[in-house]
Amino acid sequence: xxxxxxxxxxxxxxxxxxxxxxxxxxxxxxxxxxxxxxxxxxxxxxxxxxxxxxxxxxxxxxxxxxxxxxxxxxxxxxxxxxxxxxxxxxxxxxxxxxxxxxxxxxxxxxxxxxxxxxxxxxxxxxxxxxxxxxxxxxxxxxxxxxxxxxxxxxxxxxxxxxxxxxxxxxxxxxxxxxxxxxxxxxxxxxxxxxxxxxxxxxxxxxxxxxxxxxxxxxxxxxxxxxxxxxxxxxxxxxxxxxxxxxxxxxxxxxxxxxxxxxxxxxxx
Amino acid sequence: xxxxxxxxxxxxxxxxxxxxxxxxxxxxxxxxxxxxxxxxxxxxxxxxxxxxxxxxxxxxxxxxxxxxxxxxxxxxxxxxxxxxxxxxxxxxxxxxxxxxxxxxxxxxxxxxxxxxxxxxxxxxxxxxxxxxxxxxxxxxxxxxxxxxxxxxxxxxxxxxxxxxxxxxxxxxxxxxxxxxxxxxxxxxxxxxxxxxxxxxxxxxxxxxxxxxxxxxxxxxxxxxxxxxxxxxxxxxxxxxxxxxxxxxxxxxxxxxxxxxxxxxxxxxxxxxxxxxxxxxxxxxxxxxxxxxxxxxxxxxxxxxxxxxxxxxxxxxxxxxxxxxx
Numbered sequence: 001x002x003x004x005x006x007x008x009x010x011x012x013x014x015x016x017x018x019x020x021x022x023x024x025x026x027x028x029x030x031x032x033x034x035x036x037x038x039x040x041x042x043x044x045x046x047x048x049x050x051x052x053x054x055x056x057x058x059x060x061x062x063x064x065x066x067x068x069x070x071x072x073x074x075x076x077x078x079x080x081x082x083x084x085x086x087x088x089x090x091x092x093x094x095x096x097x098x099x100x101x102x103x104x105x106x107x108x109x110x111x112x113x114x115x116x117x118x119x120x121x122x123x124x125x126x127x128x129x130x131x132x133x134x135x136x137x138x139x140x141x142x143x144x145x146x147x148x149x150x151x152x153x154x155x156x157x158x159x160x161x162x163x164x165x166x167x168x169x170x171x172x173x174x175x176x177x178x179x180x181x182x183x184x185x186x187x188x189x190x191x192x193x194x195x196x197x198x199x200x201x202x203x204x205x206x207x208x209x210x211x212x213x214x215x216x217x218x219x220x221x222x223x224x225x226x227x228x229x230x231x232x233x234x235x236x237x238x239x240x241x242x243x244x245x246x247x248x249x250x251x252x253x254x255x256x257x258x259x260x261x262x263x264x265x266x267x268x
Numbered sequence: 269x270x271x272x273x274x275x276x277x278x279x280x281x282x283x284x285x286x287x288x289x290x291x292x293x294x295x296x297x298x299x300x301x302x303x304x305x306x307x308x309x310x311x312x313x314x315x316x317x318x319x320x321x322x323x324x325x326x327x328x329x330x331x332x333x334x335x336x337x338x339x340x341x342x343x344x345x346x347x348x349x350x351x352x353x354x355x356x357x358x359x360x361x362x363x364x365x366x367x368x369x370x371x372x373x374x375x376x377x378x379x380x381x382x383x384x385x386x387x388x389x390x391x392x393x394x395x396x397x398x399x400x401x402x403x404x405x406x407x408x409x410x411x412x413x414x415x416x417x418x419x420x421x422x423x424x425x426x427x428x429x430x431x432x433x434x435x436x437x438x439x440x441x442x443x444x445x446x447x448x449x450x451x452x453x454x455x456x457x458x459x460x461x462x463x464x465x466x467x468x469x470x471x472x473x474x475x476x477x478x479x480x481x482x483x484x485x486x487x488x489x490x491x492x493x494x495x496x497x498x499x500x501x502x503x504x505x506x507x508x509x510x511x512x513x514x515x516x517x518x519x520x521x522x523x524x525x526x527x528x529x530x531x532x533x534x535x536x537x538x539x540x541x542x543x544x545x546x547x548x549x550x551x552x553x554x555x556x557x558x559x560x561x562x563x564x565x566x567x568x569x570x571x572x573x574x575x576x577x578x579x580x581x582x583x584x585x586x587x588x589x590x591x592x593x
Binding site: 087201 | 330332361362363364365366367371373374375380381383384385388390391392393394395396398399400402403409421422425426428429432433586587588589590591592593
């Protein structure tokens with residue numbers, strides 16, 4: 001049986017193991033270490049909620065704090081990725097995407113297409129999404145529907161620690177720009193996670209539970225909410241979990257064709 | 269201290285500038301026929317800037333450009349026929365006809381793309397310079413933006429970051445006096461764009477963009493600084509564009525004989541020819557020969573581009589991603 005670690009620890013482990021395997025991978029973002037230029041400790045924070053703690057000392061020169069410049073460092077991640085390295089940049093709260101949307105929407109997501117297939121932009125943006133911490137309007141959005149409607153972007157929403165590690169490693173290895181959405185209420189969630197490196201393919205969807213009357217399809221934190229609520233209707237509710245919001249087309253037809261044949265199926 | 273240019277380097281510089289000028293003047297004529305899709309933004313008049321900077325760069329150095337990018341692409345060594353075919357939206361274009369004038373790119377030549385979003389190239393070259401550092405090379409990364417672009421937050425953030433990280437970048441502000449229809453002496457709050465450099469912890473100079481040698485010298489010093497690990501610089505190149513913001517722009521915001529004055533009294537190709545022939549470094553016959561060869565190059569490029577096939581309908585859906593699940 002695999003040991004249990006938290007969603008947050010699974011992300012940290014994915015980063016550490018993949019950075020060890022591939023020296024072109026590096027991390028950048030605001031306070032991903034913390035303490036740059038300050039008289040106290042380096043790695044003072046390891047990210048605002050401590051997700052990247054400990055990586056600064058393990059990987060000298062590859063965990064880069066940035067100034068408060070979303071356009072600057074998200075754009076730098078795009079440029080660096082196009083030049084042959086693999087940045088994992090952190091957008092502290094997904095809401096801050098308003099500051100740097102051009103570099104995501106018009107630059108990273110469009111290079112492959114508008115340069116005739118000659119560019120590859122293997123940049124991952126890790127970002128905190130979702131409500132529930134009473135952080136108010138500007139720190140609580142999901143925006144996954146916005147990302148999903150941008151052609152050229154891949155959108156990943158892990159719903160468990162196992163998902164988080166496997167999908168993040170997949171995201172880092174993928175040669176397309178990826179937005180990796182970490183729900184802030186899931187960081188403490190415990191789950192079984194293999195110790196070795198592994199990947200979960202994008203576009204995968206699977207049924208977690210079977211029922212005869214209705215199917216709930218979801219991603220991210222809502223998978224867990226659906227699983228909890230299911231107890232009120234034993235035998236009636238199927239739960240399907242999707243690992244990615246985009247690209248959706250091919251897996252939607254195959255993975256969920258079973259769902260459509262069931263009576264009363266609906267989407268969450 | 270810069271070293272004198274060799275005979276071959278001088279001839280190459282003239283060839284680059286003449287190629288840009290001929291390419292753009294021809295596009296001005298051809299665009300009016302309605303055969304070229306989309307928009308074009310011509311670089312004619314600004315040639316000394318691209319030629320003077322690119323003379324110091326190799327294929328391993330990267331540049332990012334803007335919507336007025338044809339000159340930067342040609343000076344960086346992107347294939348002229350491939351560019352023309354791309355502008356005509358043909359399958360044989362450098363981006364397979366899917367980018368057009370504003371998205372010409374050639375990564376093998378270190379050309380990270382003309383860019384339709386003003387100012388967007390600045391953070392990209394910070395990233396390119398960061399990649400060079402992480403890979404342990406001595407490559408530099410250069411971004412070209414205009415006086416309008418110099419007011420974009422992306423440029424401010426990139427300049428600050430380049431200094432904080434001491435990256436091998438060069439920021440070139442091509443101040444042609446107009447951001448679309450708005451004069452830069454109105455929209456830029458300080459006297460010179462170069463004055464902003466001090467605010468971002470880097471040296472800044474203003475140079476005469478009609479003078480190839482002035483640009484060449486300033487760029488050489490800045491690039492040497494960057495390669496030596498001494499960090500980024502800003503160069504403001506003051507020049508003019510002979511045509512409108514886009515082809516079709518009536519330019520009623522300009523004074524009546526403004527462009528005529530620049531063409532007759534300050535043109536960069538005219539100045540280059542006068543100085544090099546007067547100094548006995550190049551002969552008029554050599555320069556005339558270059559002129560003829562360039563005309564032939566452009567003629568062939570246009571002829572082939574016109575008859576080349578367009579992309580197929582199925583190409584509309586390819587290369588949205590590298591990999592599909």
